[in-house]
Amino acid sequence: MAQxxxxxxxxxxxxxxVIADLSLDVADGELVCLLGPSGSGKSTVLRMVGGFETPERGAILIDGEDVTEVPPEKRPTGMVFQSHALWSHMTVADNVxxxxxxRRLPxxxxxxxxxxxxxxxxxGDFGNRRVWQLSGGQQQRVAIARALVLEPKILLLDEPFASLDQHLRERLREELRDIQRRLGITTLFVTHGQDEALALADRIVVLRGGEIEQAASPDRMYRAPETRFVAGFIGSMNxxxxxxxxGRADHPLFPVAAVVPDGPVELAIRPEALTVSPGRSAGMSARVHRKTDYGTHLLLDIVLEDGARVKAMCPPSGAFxxxxxxxxxxxxxxxxxDEVKLAEVRTEAREVAHV
Incomplete structure (x- = not known):
């Protein structure tokens, strides 16, 4: 479709x-999620691409053509807003x-x-209904149809499922992903939901303070965060x-070895990377504070002897x-x-990855 x-x-x-100096390439047919906390600039980026905000510096190109000064109605983009922005006095078909x-088509x-x-x-059977007769999920489908009917080169979505309940959000994002793949349309999707980004994106771009903190595929973003901010923002991290x-961490429980300069560090450990067993660790005592059973797994909140807390994910059969x-x-x-990853240690494989 378009780049x-x-x-x-x-x-x-x-x-x-709000945006300092941001550069990004979105490939033909790629679905990129802009993810970040409130105020990170993700919606501002989307609105600039759609023409609803004008950048003070830089350029926006679609298929190599500069559209920075082109008004929204003349850009080859389709925008879907969180609020749906549908006309309630019109039928579904008239909205679309x-x-x-x-465009004065026949x-x-x-x-x-x-x-x-x-x-x-x-x-397909809802064209004659009024918007107010539809559920929230159906209204959002109408908004997506209204954007797609114009056959845009770039589809822009600004947290379109934020107002819906969890089950409906999950179903609609799966449907959206199927539609996007079927059409092969280049898509920029803004969300504050980590799960949504991990489920939808070909690539996630994490914004912080108007700058790109990291851009990577979902699996790499989760398993190999490049900064301390991304490590703490994506998923749960201890x-x-x-x-x-x-060359060795002086933590009593996790004295990992790594070829890094001496000095203060933070050890970052995913809950699923922790193995919990009954008994006492040699270096420091640890006790279960709370157990939460999610059906598919147990999540243990564990208090260490020095007062620190960690979360560990265990099989549902665990007797804790x-x-x-x-x-x-x-x-x-x-x-x-200092926010930067120095090394990654896989203790089972006895290997250290330097960064």
Whole structure:
């Protein structure tokens, strides 16, 4: 379909930089999720691509053509908003047809395109209904159909499922992913939900303070975060402070070896990388504070002797109770200093990956 290129974008509001100097390439047919905390600039980036905000610096190119100064209605983009932005006094079909009527297409072609778009989102029999007669999920499908009926080169979605309940969100994002793959349309998707980004994206771009913290595939983003911020923002992560001395961490429970300079570090360990067994660790006592049974697994909240807390994921058959003393081992540990990853230690394979 199309390639999107953002070159050194900059945008400020009231003298404060919201986007500092952002560059990003989105490949033909790729679905990229912009992920970050509130105020990170992800929606501002999306609105600049759609033409609803104008960058003060930089350029936006679609298939090599500079569209930075092109108004929204003339850009080859389709935007889906969180609020749906549908007209309640119109029928579903009229909502979807609105942009086509502005283009003054023949009525027969408009009917055909509207029918195809509604079929695509599973609302083929809903064309004559009013928007207020639809559920929230159906309204969002109409908004997606209205964007797709214009056959945009780039599909833009600004947290489109944020107002829906969890089960409906999961179902709609699966449907959206199927539609996106079927059409092969280049897509930029803004979300604050980590699970949504991990489930949808070909690539995740984590924003922080208007800058790209890391851009990577979902599996790499989760398993190999490059900064301490990404490690703590994507999924659940345990952080334990200690010092490196002579190539070994001085933490009593996790004295991992790594070829890094002496000094303070943070050990980062995913809950699923911890193995819990009954008994006492040699270096420091650890006790179960709380057990939560999720059906597929147990999540243990464990208090260490020095007061630190860690979370560990265990099989649902694990026989652990609050107050029980346990022994901890870690299969994978990352070491961070000053926000930067220094090394990654896989204790089972006895190997250290330097960064």
């Amino acid at each position: 999107l290129t953002l070159k050194n974008l900059g945008k400020s509001f009231d003298g404060t930089d 047809a609105f942009g086509l009527k502005l 009525k027969a072609e408009i009917r055909r395109k509207v029918t195809e778009a509604l079929d695509l989102v599973g609302l 952080f334990l402070a200690c010092d490196m001395r002579g 109770e609050a107050g029980q003393e346990v022994r901890l081992t870690a299969s994978q540990v990352a070491l961070f200093r």
